[in-house]
Amino acid sequence: MSKARTRPHASHEHVLDEGVSAGDRWITVKREGIAETLRALQAEGYQSFLFMSAVDHLATPVRPEPPERFELIYQLRNLEAREELRVRVWVPEDDPVAPTASEVYAPAGWDERETWDLFGIRFDGHKDLVRILMPDDWEGHPLRRDFPVGGEVVDFSEDHEVWQTAPEKA
Amino acid sequence: MSTETETGVQGMTITREAPPTDHFGGELLTVNFGPQHPSTHGVLRLIVTLDGELIRGIRPVIGYLHTGIEKQMEALRWQQAVVVTDRHDYLSPLHNNLAYALAVERLLGVEAPPRAQALRVIMCELNRISSHCLWLGTSSLELGAMSMFMYCLRERDTVLAMNEEISGYRMHTSYIRPGGVMADATERFWEMLADFVEKMPGHVDEYENLLTNNPIWRRRTVGIGYLSVEDAIRLGATGPMIRGSGKPWDLRKTMPYSGYEKYDFEVAVESAGDCYARYLCRIKEFRESVRILKQAMASIPDGPFNVDDRKLLPPPREELETSMEAVIHHFKLFTEGYSVPPGDVYAAVESPRGEHGCYVVSDGTHKPRRVKFRAASFVNLQALEFMALGSMIADMIAIIGTADTVLGDVDR
Amino acid sequence: MGVETLVDVLGENVLTTTIGKIVGWGRANSVWPAQFGLACCAIEMMHTAGPQFDLGRFGSEAMRASPRQSDLMIVAGRVSQKMAPVLRQIYDQMPEPKWVISMGACASTGGVFNNYAILQGVDKIVPVDVYVPGCPPRPEDLLNALMILQEKIKAQGIQPRV
Numbered sequence: 165m166s167k168a169r170t171r172p173h174a175s176h177e178h179v180l181d182e183g184v185s186a187g188d189r190w191i192t193v194k195r196e197g198i199a200e201t202l203r204a205l206q207a208e209g210y211q212s213f214l215f216m217s218a219v220d221h222l223a224t225p226v227r228p229e230p231p232e233r234f235e236l237i238y239q240l241r242n243l244e245a246r247e248e249l250r251v252r253v254w255v256p257e258d259d260p261v262a263p264t265a266s267e268v269y270a271p272a273g274w275d276e277r278e279t280w281d282l283f284g285i286r287f288d289g290h291k292d293l294v295r296i297l298m299p300d301d302w303e304g305h306p307l308r309r310d311f312p313v314g315g316e317v318v319d320f321s322e323d324h325e326v327w328q329t330a331p332e333k334a
Numbered sequence: 335m336s337t338e339t340e341t342g343v344q345g346m347t348i349t350r351e352a353p354p355t356d357h358f359g360g361e362l363l364t365v366n367f368g369p370q371h372p373s374t375h376g377v378l379r380l381i382v383t384l385d386g387e388l389i390r391g392i393r394p395v396i397g398y399l400h401t402g403i404e405k406q407m408e409a410l411r412w413q414q415a416v417v418v419t420d421r422h423d424y425l426s427p428l429h430n431n432l433a434y435a436l437a438v439e440r441l442l443g444v445e446a447p448p449r450a451q452a453l454r455v456i457m458c459e460l461n462r463i464s465s466h467c468l469w470l471g472t473s474s475l476e477l478g479a480m481s482m483f484m485y486c487l488r489e490r491d492t493v494l495a496m497n498e499e500i501s502g503y504r505m506h507t508s509y510i511r512p513g514g515v516m517a518d519a520t521e522r523f524w525e526m527l528a529d530f531v532e533k534m535p536g537h538v539d540e541y542e543n544l545l546t547n548n549p550i551w552r553r554r555t556v557g558i559g560y561l562s563v564e565d566a567i568r569l570g571a572t573g574p575m576i577r578g579s580g581k582p583w584d585l586r587k588t589m590p591y592s593g594y595e596k597y598d599f600e601v602a603v604e605s606a607g608d609c610y611a612r613y614l615c616r617i618k619e620f621r622e623s624v625r626i627l628k629q630a631m632a633s634i635p636d637g638p639f640n641v642d643d644r645k646l647l648p649p650p651r652e653e654l655e656t657s658m659e660a661v662i663h664h665f666k667l668f669t670e671g672y673s674v675p676p677g678d679v680y681a682a683v684e685s686p687r688g689e690h691g692c693y694v695v696s697d698g699t700h701k702p703r704r705v706k707f708r709a710a711s712f713v714n715l716q717a718l719e720f721m722a723l724g725s726m727i728a729d730m731i732a733i734i735g736t737a738d739t740v741l742g743d744v745d746r
Numbered sequence: 747m748g749v750e751t752l753v754d755v756l757g758e759n760v761l762t763t764t765i766g767k768i769v770g771w772g773r774a775n776s777v778w779p780a781q782f783g784l785a786c787c788a789i790e791m792m793h794t795a796g797p798q799f800d801l802g803r804f805g806s807e808a809m810r811a812s813p814r815q816s817d818l819m820i821v822a823g824r825v826s827q828k829m830a831p832v833l834r835q836i837y838d839q840m841p842e843p844k845w846v847i848s849m850g851a852c853a854s855t856g857g858v859f860n861n862y863a864i865l866q867g868v869d870k871i872v873p874v875d876v877y878v879p880g881c882p883p884r885p886e887d888l889l890n891a892l893m894i895l896q897e898k899i900k901a902q903g904i905q906p907r908v
Contacts, residue, residue: 187679214691298400309408311862313409370836400863487793
């Protein structure tokens with residue numbers, strides 16, 4: 165869908181890249197500048213915060229060298245213009261920290277807690293960063309690609325050698 | 335009334351009108367509700383700080399139904415994962431299916447044929463009716479109107495019988511798949527649907543007769559759980575939570591999908607922003623869904639109910655006897671499955687609870703890389719903390735009911 | 747003088763049976779489930795209590811909110827890791843005699859979800875009397891399970907559970 169519109173967010177200082185994926189517009193932003201960029205986008209009209217999550221791009225034979233291991237995704241929507249925008253941030257594996265967006269958008273509060281719980285990415289400035297879905301004494305971050313899917317090994321299943329039992333401490 | 339600022343449970347500063355000045359004094363009491371409790375719509379745990387009967391702080395603790403669906407889908411193939419999508423918001427399985435199917439179809443670059451789109455609309459609207467039936471039944475049960483529960487389940491059983499007719503399952507149909515739908519509707523389905531569409535408005539009148547002008551129902555819902563439009567947008571609430579506060583935001587109208595732009599219906603919007611307004615919204619949605627069903631039934635085009643692409647969907651069984659290519663396609667699809675081009679996409683539908691979205695990341699293989707569900711209830715539950723502060727405990731039940739949260743949706 | 751004379755005198759006003767049978771009959775026809783609906787199976791459990799399938803005719807209409815007043819726990823839905831200790835606590839709170847129906851595939855074996863988050867079968871933490879397969883099982887399946895349980899209860903009589 166092409167619309168002749170100015171793209172002021174392309175001139176934000178923290179924007180590294182932009183593009184379109186299957187009809188969805190996205191921009192990549194530097195990690196340090198995420199809160200500022202989100203604030204600017206909110207002022208521009210992207211009032212509605214849909215969700216925020218992370219993707220673990222642990223190297224696989226298909227994509228052996230992602231830019232960093234973790235990618236944070238923020239999906240915003242402009243209710244008046246009916247447009248959506250995805251903001252991506254790359255977060256390295258050895259320093260999985262990012263500034264919080266919960267001061268800018270309230271729904272990010274729980275989404276960031278979930279991202280911490282399932283991926284292990286910390287958010288500086290978040291007021292209540294504790295586990296939300298897993299038990300409080302759970303060890304590990306389940307949605308990371310190197311965390312086993314868990315469960316019980318099913319005999320004669322084709323993924324038999326791939327299934328692993330859940331970690332000892334449950 | 336004067337205003338006071340208060341720090342909400344997650345550090346949000348909340349400005350509201352001051353509660354009644356005769357406080358009950360004494361120390362604050364922390365009470366635990368749930369996770370096993372009759373009025374919490376699932377395994378929701380609430381830690382409530384009380385000043386007598388006034389709620390001073392409320393903290394939902396979730397995770398008691400965390401199923402690891404997103405991780406599970408990474409271990410399944412694209413077509414196998416459809417089955418798992420049904421089960422997370424278990425009151426609107428067809429909407430979950432549809433969000434996933436739309437996302438995968440956008441990545442694949444295909445679009446479902448018109449007959450499939452019409453069938454999708456029909457099944458989704460039936461799902462909306464059945465979900466609202468259950469919401470109305472359980473909410474009324476909690477507030478004391480026990481016979482409503484029986485009336486609503488009676489209608490829901492009729493809808494589930496239709497689900498069974500078309501797909502074989504009452505609840506988790508997995509009917510909507512990337513590429514189209516599972517099967518065509520039978521003659522008996524159309525008969526059942528015609529009968530249902532004729533009788534349903536009468537049933538909704540029955541519900542309204544019992545509740546809308548009922549002084550007890552009004553006392554328990556009017557003025558309770560107020561959410562302003564600005565707060566609703568700020569907190570990310572969608573669905574009847576935002577339409578009950580005045581903003582006519584309904585994805586079927588504002589960002590239509592699956593052919594909804596062809597149907598003529600109104601968006602159910604009320605301006606009072608309290609539980610009663612949301613109740614009226616959902617009653618109106620019953621009627622509008624019936625309207626859409628009538629139009630869809632009348633205007634459904636003939637044609638295939640699946641995309642005609644043998645690399646996506648298996649060939650009909652008769653072809654396997656004559657065509658070698660069909661056998662190869664069948665084999666490939668049922669062993670390895672199809673691959674989706676790399677990319678990521680977000681597709682959202684208007685489920686009975688609000689905006690239900692599916693964010694899919696593909697790396698080009700036959701299994702999803704990451705699937706994230708934007709769950710309407712997860713976000714609406716955050717608004718609960720805000721709405722319940724300053725109200726009484728008995729009102730908390732009404733507020734939880736009005737948010738229509740499904741814990742499977744919240745915890746995934 | 748014997749039982750025959752007694753039968754003549756008393757006529758048809760007396761039934762003879764064993765204590766076990768009468769206690770079993772009483773227990774079986776008034777099984778009160780504890781509300782333990784977790785997920786999708788809970789909805790089908792509500793339908794079983796609803797007008798079309800009517801659990802009330804089996805004596806089980808009174809679904810008690812408190813486990814201390816109930817004798818059947820229908821585990822309806824998937825049991826997550828966080829919920830498992832809660833489930834055990836509820837089970838422990840129920841007074842004897844108590845029974846457990848594991849409703850649905852997730853409660854019986856973990857169901858569709860063979861992963862880190864779901865307990866692979868509720869029988870890992872509580873003893874189960876009847877398993878109901880299905881995802882979710884039809885209300886008639888649950889009624890069938892209840893009837894099987896009723897036979898089991900009648901057979902148990904007054905013997906303590908092993």
